Amino acid sequence: MVDIVHIPVLLKEVLEILDPKPGGVYVDATIGLGGHSENIVKFIGSGGRLIGIDRDDESLKMAEKRLSDRRVRLKMGKFSDIESLLNSDGIHEVDGILFDLGVSMAQFKDYERGFSFFSDKRLDMRMDKKQTLSAWNVVNRYPEKEIERILREFGEEWLSRKISREVIRRRSEKTIDTCAELSAIVEGIYRRRGALHPATKTFQALRIEVNKELNELRSGLDASLRLLKKGGRLCVISYHSLEDRIVKHFIADNSKKGLCRVITKKPITPSPEEIRSNPSSRSAKLRAAERI
Ligand SMILES: C[S@@+](CC[C@H](N)C(=O)[O-])C[C@H]1O[C@@H](n2cnc3c(N)ncnc32)[C@H](O)[C@@H]1O
Incomplete structure (x- = not known):
């Protein structure tokens, strides 16, 4: 395990779109070092819940240090397990889901x-x-x-x-x-x-x-559509064109089927200031949709 100063990518933009509310239930499907989640929990009041998922137990251990909070539940598993992980806790619908894809700096630098x-x-x-x-x-x-x-x-x-x-x-x-x-x-x-x-x-x-990252992404996106409440939001940050293409088509196809509304007509990318202070954010693209 390596010690790392972690800056969550496109944090302000994720918070604006996810718009976490008191009492809401949110899923961080890629908890990593807990950077995004640490900020999401600030908005969910005493009755909100956050479920953090990662398939890497070392990431979960690091996130645990940051997120020791009774409203947070951390679970080991992959995107294709999301539904069963939530269902086993009696959760069948949620207000928002975040995917921040790929590996974390801690994994990469170790x-x-x-x-x-x-x-x-x-x-x-x-x-x-x-x-x-x-x-x-x-x-x-x-x-x-x-x-x-x-x-x-x-x-x-x-x-x-x-x-x-x-x-x-x-x-x-x-x-x-x-x-x-x-x-x-x-x-x-x-x-x-x-x-x-x-x-x-x-x-x-x-x-x-x-x-098996691309198949995992496809199953995670499918699950998110079944889990989101009406008005619930999906945010996905991808780091290369293969992932971004899958997310873009997923959102476009499901908006044509009347299952979601596109929030980001074009992907949101980091500002020059963000890239300067966190160069590993340079290839990030954020796409988002609202369940209807
Ligand atoms: C970029 S990092 C997330 C960083 C996090 N947003 C933060 O601010 O600390 C991605 C994390 O997602 C996890 N991950 C990637 N693919 C996954 C999958 N299919 N299922 C579960 N976790 C996955 C990785 O193990 C890694 O810890």
Whole structure:
């Protein structure tokens, strides 16, 4: 576990849209370090409730320190478990749901977790450490075609063929064990360096595969529509185009079906000041809808 100063992304904008009210029931589906939730509870009065969910028990432990409050209930689980987690507490409808997608800075900067291309630790990337599939399995055990597909679809990596071929060649000599080893292989394939680290897309793709992030997002969004009361609000912060596309289509499709109203015609992005004080917010996009 690493110590981290955490600044919640687009906090003011999330609070304006979620508009938490005294007595309301709110779900933070990605509690992380509890940054957004710590602020949401300030508005829910003595009768409100906040249910914080995360699939990572280390995140839950960190959030617990910040949120020891009788109105807050923290639960371990993933987006596809949200309904059953709430139902088991007798909660069947809520006033607002927040998803702040991806990994937290604490997860990313803890090199033992194997999310960062700078890490000399084992390729891992599991948000839930009890899960068996890790990035090591994908890199060292998946067939070439499957690795290529994952890099292309989940990383939008235009060198997916070359990278997957090189991964297969290298692993036939020796298993690729650490993040730094994989990162060096990808760097060797890219001739020129742009603003992004050459391994960014490869690492994004592996993380999505390991944690089945896109399917999880789809089930979380579907569940939110069933859980929100009329007038209840959904806020989703995404950090890359694959996630944002899913959220955008989900909201547009359901507004056509008359199930929700679009609040953000265009996604809300961080101000230059926010990006300056918190550079990791730079790719954030917030989309929101109201249940009708
Ligand atoms: C960006 S962080 C959230 C930070 C939080 N909003 C804060 O201000 O502290 C995302 C968190 O969501 C969790 N997470 C990501 N996908 C998840 C899923 N499918 N189910 C449950 N938790 C998930 C991650 O483990 C991580 O802790």
